Amino acid sequence: VNALLAAPVIVPLTAAAVAVMAARRVPLQRALSVAGVTGALVCAVAVLVTVDRDGVIATQVGAWPAPAGITLVADLFAALVLVVGLATVLAVLVFAIGQPGCDDESPAFHPVFLIMTAGVAMAFLTGDLFNLFVAFEVTLTASYVLITHGGSANQVRTGMTYVVINLLASLLFVSAVAFLYAATGTVNLADLASRLDAVDPNLRTALALLFLVVFGIKAAIFPLFFWLPDSYPTAPSPVTAVFAGLLTKVGVYAIIRTDTLLFPGDLPERLLLLVAALTMVVGVLGAIAQDDMKRILSFHIVSQIGYMILGLGLFTVAGLAGAVLFIVHQVPVKASLFLVGGIVEHAAGSTALSRVGGLVRRIPYAAALFLLVAGSLAGIPPLSGFVGKLALVEAGFDARSFAVVGVSLAVSLLTLFSMVKIWNGVFWGVPEEPTPQLATSVGRLRTPPLMNIAAGALVALTLAIAVWAGPLYELCTEAAATLVDPAPYVRAVLP
């Protein structure tokens, strides 16, 4: 039994349990929270190193042999996403500790945050479809609490939409699992991969579509994204950052996992490419129409999901490698953009483009961070977004899917346009109706050092991804090879 695989789930859960008992003792809760996430991150790195050395590893929870028991399994794809996800969670956690009034007003923040971390780790590591449902529910239930945490009218209104749409998706998930079980008699992913061969291809296509809808709602792909830009911006900045960085990517992870392992080639041809193109275009057009920094960034979450689906839609090793690399780059980039938004909101009192302006002189550090990550989001060389997009574009040309590649390049330009819009509105110019903070002060605005350090560390991570893009891309290619040919995955689970 390989206990290492369970550690990224168990460590944060244990820390959460202890943090509940430490309610109202803020320093102790903070220490527990940081220790829990750091512990999970260390274990995740150990998992990545092991998988890179030995190939896919699996463990049976409670020593019940697969397919009867619950399986935890890590291939390179899962390990990579897990490591970068937990690193992002750690940076956001430090930011939340640094932001006054974020984690110290309610005893629930740290336990719930830790439970969400455990849920995300379980979603990446599980090798069992029903356990994936449970992981989603653990993550989402924690996120429901975080998004409505303040209890203000706006948060309750958007939280309601968020909870209802996710609950509906979860119920569809249960129904899809029921149909799949009726057809095959198992919920173990590796077992399903072999048993689905005997199922009628039309039924396989129906099941694949049903799962695409279920995970598509969670991942916010076109046309199932409408809930996201409304609900994300109202939460506190660190919460939005971790949602933006991780939660939609858990959905994308599930889409890639099911469509490569269970239903390879079962979806209608070119459906995913069409969905990818529409997701990119509609997301970016929505972003251009907005005039609030957090809302612009929320629409860009949707737009960037399209690139990941594009890599999956190509269904070549190069395409999937591009998708994996793009996820790895997108998680810290998206989170750090929202952290910069959090700094702006804390210093200037608002993120509406009409109410703030000229911040390049007032908070130059945040402006510099924004330039680095906004350039990365738009794909300007040599930043990490360029590397991810280059991999996808090359894969698209190799697969002769010129139309969707053209769309992705045009969307990059529009992304750059809306980043310039944020820059002009927030960091240059003069506010039309300045917030009280800006109107009554001159010179530098003070921001808590811990917020700056956390955001800076996350931006440094995105720069590191760009610097080590070569070795990272080789890892992603190996991960993609296991996705296209899942025989090692199945062998590790069912020896």
Added chain:
Amino acid sequence: VSLLLAVLVAALFAVGVYLLLDRVLVRIVLGLTLIAYGANLLLVLAGGGPGTAPFVFADRGTDDFADPLPQALALTAIVISFGLTVFLLALAYRSWVLTGADEVENDLEDRRIARLRRETDADTDELTDELDALEAHLPALREPEP
């Protein structure tokens, strides 16, 4: 597999979706509850026909067992949907306390963006009035709570 149960699942989903499309929060919660019942029944149905309880005795075989796995899954799903229904009801109550209305509210920011689009056109008055009425009706949405 029982046809009656299959029809019941379909009916639960249909009624649930119909209720879900309403603007009244309590109906939405009820709709989700019905869909959850449907999904749980579907899980049990997925296990195949009825059978004896899956206890292993020395003098009896295991051939006529009911499939216990979908039942375990359904049990998990029931617990989760029960907890979330309670959470939804608490949210609906909080919404009622804050706004005095048991309804799904409009996205003001979205309406404002739509108004920006239309302002160049001549026929903006209708939408503007609608928005103003909306904002007057919901003062709590303008500013976060102290």
